[in-house]
Amino acid sequence: MTFSIHGLAVARGIAIGRAVLVASSRVNVAHYFISNDEVAAEIERVRVGRNAVVDEIHRLQRTISHMG
Structure with a gap:
């Protein structure tokens, strides 16, 4: 994982602002x-998701x- 901070240094050791963590990972799918009689239920499952x-x-x- 890479960690990077960008901004203007104002005071050593002090950071002011919003922190955002973006996690990137591969998802195992x-x-x-499925049989033909399971298709309708699977479509509904996808719609619900x-x-x-x-x-x-x-x-x-x-x-x-609301954060502004």
Whole structure:
């Protein structure tokens, strides 16, 4: 992992500002086959997951907008 800080040095040992941690990693994705009668349930599972991600993004947008 690389750690990098950018900014203007004002006083030695003191940092003022927002900290943001961005983690980058590879995600292991399971690959598997499903039968034809499982397709509808799998599509619904994907929709539920997508909606959860959309809700989380909206929550984060509201949180960030309140930060100024």
